[in-house]
Amino acid sequence: MDTLSGFTRPIQICDVTVDTKRQNRKISYAVRTPSSAMGSNDPDKLVAKADKLTKLSLTRWSADWKSATVLYEQAANAFRVARQYENAKEAFEKASKGQEMISSPWDAAKHMESAAALAKELRKWSEVADFYRRASELYFECGRSQPASDALAKGARALEEADPDGAIQLYADACSILEEDNREQMAFDLYRAATNVYIKVEKYADAATFMLKLGLAADKSNATNSQFKAYLSAIVIFLYAHDFKEAEKCYNDCSQIDAFLSSDQYRCASKLLSAYSEGDVEEIKRVAQSSTISHLDNAIIKLARKLPTGDVSSLKTDTKEVEEPLDENDLT
Known part of the structure; x- marks a missing residue:
């Protein structure tokens, strides 16, 4: 911090050599760092800014979900890099909702899967199941049965140890989606996986x-x-x-x-x-x-x-x- 120059924000000192006929002089000058560059990547501030964009007020009569979603996505990735998984999970949930609001169910499903993966890291098993189910529903809205089934299968694999019954139900639902789309052959591995879970919990029938x-x-x-x-x-x-x-x-x-x-x-x-x-x-x-x-x-x-x-x-x-x-x- 340069207190002599009167700046209250960090400054960068630059050296410039000036050639003249009489002498070479080195001139130092200060460049003020823009305040907008500071804190622009703070995920908490990004979320706060995004939240404001989605709330109506006397000066904002419609929510700006498009701009807010971009901010939520930036915040989610920043939180994840910082290993702040709870905050990252919540930001991905909001980003998913934002993509839904701007009629992009595919991207909404992707963000919901990211939230589910973070819930797994946090060992919040009920959220794991809920998020993967929601992702599956969003993929289904896109008319994509395979990704919809895959999302449920991911959830099932995540739950096999912690919640075998929940895992089996997800496997069964994943199979049903493919069967309804006449893609039974793609469900073979899912039937085998469900069978293995039943064997582990000794439900042989x-x-x-x-x-x-x-x-x-x-x-x-x-x-x-x-x-x-x-x-x-x-x-x-x-x-x-x-x-x-x-x-x-x-x-x-x-x-x-x-x-x-x-x-x-x-x-x-x-x-x-x-x-x-x-x-x-x-x-x-x-x-x-x-x-x-x-x-x-x-x-x-x-x-x-x-x-x-x-x-x-x-x-x-x-x-x-x-x-x-x-x-x-x-x-x-």
Whole structure:
């Protein structure tokens, strides 16, 4: 600060050499730094200025959302760089609203995703779900089903550990969006992800159900390999849960598909169920190590490698024919 010159703001001292016929002289002079350059990048001030632009007053009869949105975006990025995540999240929320107000739902969705990512950093899980859902809705307004589904999937992945049930619901909704747009094939990984979450929380019946939904989606997409893997996976899950009756029912239902009967997955499932029916533990373990099982998803392979999980001796069926007792009064 130069107090002698009378300046109250920072100044820059510049040296200029002046050549004349008589002498060389160095002249120093001061340049005042514009006050507008100071604090122009202060995110708090940017937000405050933007807020004023969106509020009506006696001198402002309409909100200037276009100018305000630019300021909110600048503030959000500045807060994020400064690792002030709470402030950054709120600024991105306001920027998203601003983009909505100026009829730009795509950019509004992008900002909402940024807010969701920051909510994840702050471990505010309910906001994570809400923001990704809102982003999905905004993408859907643009007529873009894939980004709408992707936003829900991002939210689901973020919630898998903290809120498994919430994650599963987001995965299910993400699948529904693609199904409604006849893009079932793009949902395969989402069905698998939801199944994995169900397995982690030991909801095996639900996990098997999601595998069968994958099988249905694969059938509509003519993806027979994925379809038959899904059928075998569902059977393995039921067996891991030691629910032989459901495994057998699933096997019988899937066997109604003619193409399945000639597949490796069908033969593998048949061998597994036969081994269970015979109470043959060693055969169960041998089939579980087969190459057909090895080509399933990792989560399913891990379950198969642990088969059998319970006592299978009670499942053993007596194949010997039981002779009917002789009725002496029946001479026919």
